[in-house]
Amino acid sequence: xxxxxxxxxxxxxxxxxxxxxxxxxxxxxxxxxxxxxxxxxxxxxxxxxxxxxxxxxxxxxxxxxxxxxxxxxxxxxxxxxxxxxxxxxxxxxxxxxxxxxxxxxxxxxxxxxxxxxxxxxxxxxxxxxxxxxxxxxxxxxxxxxxxxxxxxxxxxxxxxxxxxxxxxxxxxxxxxxxxxxxxxxxxxxxxxxxxxxxxxxxxxxxxxxxxxxxxxxxxxxxxxxxxxxxxxxxxxxxxxxxxxxxxxxxxxxxxxxxxxxxxxxxxxxxxxxxxxxxxxxxxxxxxxxxxxxxxxxxxxxxxxxxxxxxxxxxxxxxxxxxxxx
Amino acid sequence: xxxxxxxxxxxxxxxxxxxxxxxxxxxxxxxxxxxxxxxxxxxxxxxxxxxxxxxxxxxxxxxxxxxxxxxxxxxxxxxxxxxxxxxxxxxxxxxxxxxxxxxxxxxxxxxxxxxxxxxxxxxxxxxxxxxxxxxxxxxxxxxxxxxxxxxxxxxxxxxxxxxxxxxxxxxxxxxxxxxxxxxxxxxxxxxxxxxxxxxxxxxxxxxxxxxxxxxxxxxxxxxxxxxxxxxxxxxxxxxxxxxxxxxxxxxxxxxxxxxxxxxxxxxxxxxxxxxxxxxxxxxxxxxxxxxxxxxxxxxxxxxxxxxxxxxxxxxxxxxxxxxxxxxxxxxxxxxxxxxxxxxxxxxxxxxxxxxxxxxxxxxxxxxxxxxxxxxxxxxxxxxxxxxxxxxxxxxxxxxxxxxxxxxxxxxxxxxxxxxxxxxxxxxxxxxxxxxxxxxxxxxxxxxxxxxxxxxxxxxxxxxxxxxxxxx
Numbered sequence: 001x002x003x004x005x006x007x008x009x010x011x012x013x014x015x016x017x018x019x020x021x022x023x024x025x026x027x028x029x030x031x032x033x034x035x036x037x038x039x040x041x042x043x044x045x046x047x048x049x050x051x052x053x054x055x056x057x058x059x060x061x062x063x064x065x066x067x068x069x070x071x072x073x074x075x076x077x078x079x080x081x082x083x084x085x086x087x088x089x090x091x092x093x094x095x096x097x098x099x100x101x102x103x104x105x106x107x108x109x110x111x112x113x114x115x116x117x118x119x120x121x122x123x124x125x126x127x128x129x130x131x132x133x134x135x136x137x138x139x140x141x142x143x144x145x146x147x148x149x150x151x152x153x154x155x156x157x158x159x160x161x162x163x164x165x166x167x168x169x170x171x172x173x174x175x176x177x178x179x180x181x182x183x184x185x186x187x188x189x190x191x192x193x194x195x196x197x198x199x200x201x202x203x204x205x206x207x208x209x210x211x212x213x214x215x216x217x218x219x220x221x222x223x224x225x226x227x228x229x230x231x232x233x234x235x236x237x238x239x240x241x242x243x244x245x246x247x248x249x250x251x252x253x254x255x256x257x258x259x260x261x262x263x264x265x266x267x268x269x270x271x272x273x274x275x276x277x278x279x280x281x282x283x284x285x286x287x288x289x290x291x292x293x294x295x296x297x298x299x300x301x302x303x304x305x306x307x308x309x310x311x312x313x314x315x316x317x318x319x320x321x322x323x324x325x
Numbered sequence: 326x327x328x329x330x331x332x333x334x335x336x337x338x339x340x341x342x343x344x345x346x347x348x349x350x351x352x353x354x355x356x357x358x359x360x361x362x363x364x365x366x367x368x369x370x371x372x373x374x375x376x377x378x379x380x381x382x383x384x385x386x387x388x389x390x391x392x393x394x395x396x397x398x399x400x401x402x403x404x405x406x407x408x409x410x411x412x413x414x415x416x417x418x419x420x421x422x423x424x425x426x427x428x429x430x431x432x433x434x435x436x437x438x439x440x441x442x443x444x445x446x447x448x449x450x451x452x453x454x455x456x457x458x459x460x461x462x463x464x465x466x467x468x469x470x471x472x473x474x475x476x477x478x479x480x481x482x483x484x485x486x487x488x489x490x491x492x493x494x495x496x497x498x499x500x501x502x503x504x505x506x507x508x509x510x511x512x513x514x515x516x517x518x519x520x521x522x523x524x525x526x527x528x529x530x531x532x533x534x535x536x537x538x539x540x541x542x543x544x545x546x547x548x549x550x551x552x553x554x555x556x557x558x559x560x561x562x563x564x565x566x567x568x569x570x571x572x573x574x575x576x577x578x579x580x581x582x583x584x585x586x587x588x589x590x591x592x593x594x595x596x597x598x599x600x601x602x603x604x605x606x607x608x609x610x611x612x613x614x615x616x617x618x619x620x621x622x623x624x625x626x627x628x629x630x631x632x633x634x635x636x637x638x639x640x641x642x643x644x645x646x647x648x649x650x651x652x653x654x655x656x657x658x659x660x661x662x663x664x665x666x667x668x669x670x671x672x673x674x675x676x677x678x679x680x681x682x683x684x685x686x687x688x689x690x691x692x693x694x695x696x697x698x699x700x701x702x703x704x705x706x707x708x709x710x711x712x713x714x715x716x717x718x719x720x721x722x723x724x725x726x727x728x729x730x731x732x733x734x735x736x737x738x739x740x741x742x743x744x745x746x747x748x749x750x751x752x753x754x755x756x757x758x759x760x761x762x763x764x765x766x767x768x769x770x771x772x773x774x775x776x777x778x779x780x781x782x783x784x785x786x787x788x789x790x791x792x793x794x795x796x
Contacts, residue, residue, distance in 0.1 A: 014606065015606070015609055015610050015613060018606065018607075018610035019610055019613060019614055022610070022611075022614065023614075023622065026622050026623060026626055027622070027626070035629050035633060036629075038633075039629055039632070152772065152775050152776065152779070153772060155775065156716065156768055156771040156772035156775050157764070157768055157771075158720050158723050158724075158739075158743070158764060158767055158768075158771075159720070159724065160723055160724065160727060160743055160747075161764050161768075164743075164747060164750065164760065167750070168750055168755075172750070172751075260615075263615065266617055266728060267724060267727065267728075281618065281621075282728055282729075285621045285625065285728060285729060285730060286728075286729050288625055290622075290625075293618060293621060293622055293625070294622075296615075296618055297614055297615065297618045297619065297622065300613075300614065300615035300618060301613040301614050301615070304612075304613040304615070305613055308613075
């Protein structure tokens with residue numbers, strides 16, 4: 001097990017390095033530091049001095065990959081690639097363009113993001129499974145058919161619609177909860193209720209339909225026929241046998257997103273004014289703060305790789321037939 | 326010349342795509358084993374109905390893809406000059422909608438403006454009133470009393486026109502069939518009634534589409550059916566123009582990613598070894614970057630490129646079009662990995678099959694094995710994933726435009742409409758029509774695409790049929 005984990009982590013490193021190289025190419029080669037300086041200082045009539053000063057301030061005044069003027073090992077380390085990209089492996093993201101430390105910011109903002117993402121994930125999973133099981137229980141009846149039609153209709157609606165409708169009805173018209181904002185402690189519940197509710201609602205369509213097909217696939221298998229032949233009631237067959245076996249693909253499929261919950265949701269957070277990582281990223285994109293975007297790309301990729309690793313491990317946990325090789 | 330044709334990049338690609346689809350259709354017609362599943366799609370009521378709705382959207386999108394620059398009035402002795410504004414055939418058809426702009430917001434079918442203005446009254450002193458619209462309901466002498474009657478009359482005339490139109494179309498179709506099979510009209514009708522075609526769906530959908538189209542046209546001739554937006558532009562015009570953007574993003578992205586996915590997926594699965602390792606590395610790396618962030622990063626960088634090279638684009642339309650194309654490219658780059666993995670797995674399975682082993686034993690070249698034996702057997706996977714991706718991409722456009730990394734803010738798109746209307750929800754009374762129009766049209770397109778994708782999958786996926794759903 002430990003040898004396997006070590007090997008997987010060793011595999012992850014070249015992937016992270018690749019991610020790093022792609023972002024580096026995007027941010028520094030396609031779009032040179034000169035361009036960035038010009039954009040931040042205003043496009044027209046920027047003097048060469050101002051550009052080099054901006055670059056020096058933000059540490060972009062070094063060669064990209066290889067420093068000719070330096071000596072020895074620092075030929076490689078005294079470069080933009082080392083200072084800006086390679087340092088991310090040590091979780092050193094440097095400062096954003098407005099001078100704040102990015103890693104500090106991330107630590108503070110992960111909390112609110114998780115406060116939304118975790119309930120959405122857990123409750124959403126339960127709700128989706130419940131709806132899927134209900135449709136499977138009533139399969140081949142009009143309830144099932146219309147359930148599927150409803151699911152397709154729900155998943156055809158833009159996610160933005162759920163948010164705008166939720167804010168309009170629940171917050172603006174009925175005044176049950178505030179439209180947006182956040183606060184700490186128990187008071188945060190008021191602010192969290194609506195975003196969580198809306199996010200779950202937006203996910204029901206695709207989630208329930210997907211789980212329904214998983215359960216239906218299970219129901220066609222031999223062990224279900226055996227269970228029925230034993231004379232078990234339909235309810236018992238569904239809950240004891242189909243549910244348990246259907247949970248294997250559902251849970252292992254859900255594990256991959258677990259680490260990504262830290263990243264928060266871009267849209268929900270910015271609509272509801274939650275100071276999490278999602279809104280942090282959006283703000284960075286809109287103010288064109290490349291340092292933050294770069295850091296978030298790196299963290300997102302790292303978390304995704306962790307998610308893949310967790311998926312593999314979870315397979316062995318739920319299904320003893322799978323062995324880690 | 327009255328106009329000069331303009332071929333934007335996306336226009337060219339759209340027509341390339343159209344040509345590919347037509348060629349593919351001809352190819353399918355000639356092969357019975359390919360014809361059968363498509364017939365299955367068109368014989369399922371949901372598949373046929375959604376295909377008809379999609380067809381309407383596609384026609385509007387295609388009309389909107391024929392661009393030109395109108396000629397300016399010619400002064401004597403000069404060669405013709407053309408305006409910088411790029412119009413499309415759809416713009417030409419909707420000239421009234423396009424040019425009838427009000428001052429600012431007005432509600433759907435309204436006769437008066439949304440905001441009060443200070444106007445001089447006939448009796449000499451000024452008052453704050455809701456002014457009459459310049460075009461919406463301008464034909465009414467007394468809006469208070471005539472409005473309802475006029476709307477009702479227009480709906481009635483529109484419905485009647487729609488019914489006639491639907492009837493004529495049905496008759497033409499019937500006559501066409503009677504001519505082809507050389508039977509009488511009555512016999513042809515009986516054939517269709519007993520045949521496998523879901524003719525009730527055809528009649529209902531055709532009537533529905535024709536009636537709603539005609540009613541909309543009839544109302545739009547006198548009013549702003551979905552109201553006007555902040556600068557007084559007709560919202561119906563905006564939503565119709567947005568159709569092309571949605572279609573382009575949904576289809577061109579696929580066109581971009583297909584070569585990557587096919588080439589890399591098949592090579593990885595067929596040659597295995599280090600090629601496979603390398604390709605797997607590439608797509609795992611790309612896949613592990615969060616999609617939105619990669620798109621955002623790429624679009625930001627492209628924006629800087631556009632700002633740094635303003636001379637590359639001769640018209641504003643060319644610039645917005647370049648941004649749209651770039652968005653498709655980058656969406657394609659982020660979305661090919663899924664299909665690639667699927668194709669790799671399937672190729673791995675296929676290459677072990679007996680008939681491919683036999684081909685190898687006969688000394689058939691790798692290229693020929695791939696094109697003759699592997700590619701045709703992957704066709705259904707490609708097709709299913711293409712139609713399944715479409716709706717997701719249309720929805721993604723709205724979200725990306727909201728984040729600020731979608732299409733150009735000056736381009737008509739549902740995402741931009743939603744984005745600009747979002748803040749107006751705080752106004753009193755609420756400006757709801759812009760949002761509603763965008764959501765309704767987007768919903769119609771995405772729902773039709775989803776239903777169509779489902780019936781395509783049911784028809785092509787052999788696995789789906791094997792599951793005994795309703796035992």
